Amino acid sequence: MLIQIDYHNGVPIYRQVLDQLRQQIVSGQLSEGQQLVSVRDLASELKVNPMTISKAYALLEMEGLVERRRGIGLFVAKVPKQRQSEIKTRIVQQILDRAVSTAIQLGIPQEQFQQLIARLFEKYDRQERQP
Amino acid sequence: MLIQIDYHNGVPIYRQVLDQLRQQIVSGQLSEGQQLVSVRDLASELKVNPMTISKAYALLEMEGLVERRRGIGLFVAKVPKQRQSEIKTRIVQQILDRAVSTAIQLGIPQEQFQQLIARLFEKYDRQERQP
Amino acid sequence: MLIQIDYHNGVPIYRQVLDQLRQQIVSGQLSEGQQLVSVRDLASELKVNPMTISKAYALLEMEGLVERRRGIGLFVAKVPKQRQSEIKTRIVQQILDRAVSTAIQLGIPQEQFQQLIARLFEKYDRQERQP
């Protein structure tokens, strides 16, 4: 399965689908021209209402990351390398901004902050090698 | 007391109040034994319904960060230094976790990630000196 | 689902709902995965404002006894047998603690105390057989 849904963390399901697809596109896991799984199939795979998937796909289309070919389906759009990298940076930067401003408000020194990050990178590195 | 509400970002008001008060308590801006602004006063200050504030206060009490003295008001509870620092770390770590896992998924190398952080710290440092 | 509200005993309605649901869950009358009556339905059944029910449900969720499935409803969560029995014991012990400490302060001997209990158990046994 390509998408992981957490049904209990409060993040809307369509948002989880949207975010993960966006990431897969800009990171190249889904490549240009590749067809997306149909709304119906993905919905039944995730045991989720088709409307939910449909909403995620529509938003993805509005972002220009995906193209609709009528009667056929949705395909990953051509995204210029530069735009890809912009999106990537933007995604991370948005989250980081909150983290840093919070840390400063809490008086957590930059060194401790960097340590937390190093630990998290280790954690994910381990997971990647043996998921 | 300074609380900033963004009425249009979708985050429930009571949550914004709750989060900011929690931060002020664990960061020491609100100190032990200090009385919180009354529900009615804070509500009128923020131009918000008293129940909204009440809800935030109730959750804060359930977290044990605040104590009710019946008929008098709410006061910042004694929070052991260790618990304070646990909460602080937890708050930051929650946000950071998302940032790091996203960065990894996007293939952003740790070096670039650290650069982004350094830049953000600079930005907030500047703001602090001359807000 | 059977919930009895006493509108005049001073105990908040949301508390009565909360306590009774909690008991029904840990006693197994509501079983894992079962869907709770919707906020609106229970509210109209008890002739009470939906927010009152909502509050009880929210607290039940915070206790981890119930899970939200967004847009669908609330369901009884998986509660490990051990946790169930802890909660049960805690509920009874809280009440008993007061009873025993009071009895001791009043100089009521343990024998008389046990007699009172035996009589009460008889009374409820009778009721159960022919309510």
Next chain:
Amino acid sequence: MLIQIDYHNGVPIYRQVLDQLRQQIVSGQLSEGQQLVSVRDLASELKVNPMTISKAYALLEMEGLVERRRGIGLFVAKVPKQRQSEIKTRIVQQILDRAVSTAIQLGIPQEQFQQLIARLFEKYDRQERQP
């Protein structure tokens, strides 16, 4: 100090004062004709609003356990032995009733219930010997 107030358990302070005085009277710790501490003194001793003590005293008077002698103060009333014992039993029975009915609803067998009680009696016995 003769009265212990718990400021954080939600029980109204006047009620804690009332209950404890009632118990002290029917258990003979306060004997017939003995003068109660003045409202003012007890209030300052407990660091509590005098109105709170006053309310407890007034309710005690309504129960007939205490007599007001105008200009002098309040005195423990003559309470016939039988009435004393009735009150004692009633106090304990009220609390026990809830405990037993709850235990039955939760399916806690009488044996386990008795064990809980035995344990509690031990606990309080220990405390009495070395408080």
Next chain:
DNA sequence: GTGGTCTAGACCACA
């Protein structure tokens, strides 16, 4: 359909 949030205004117990 579901639950979550918020409002305006009321009443209550407590101190």
Next chain:
DNA sequence: GTGGTCTAGACCACT
């Protein structure tokens, strides 16, 4: 004065 509870009704996001 304090906070707690409740109502009636509204709007929202999610499924």
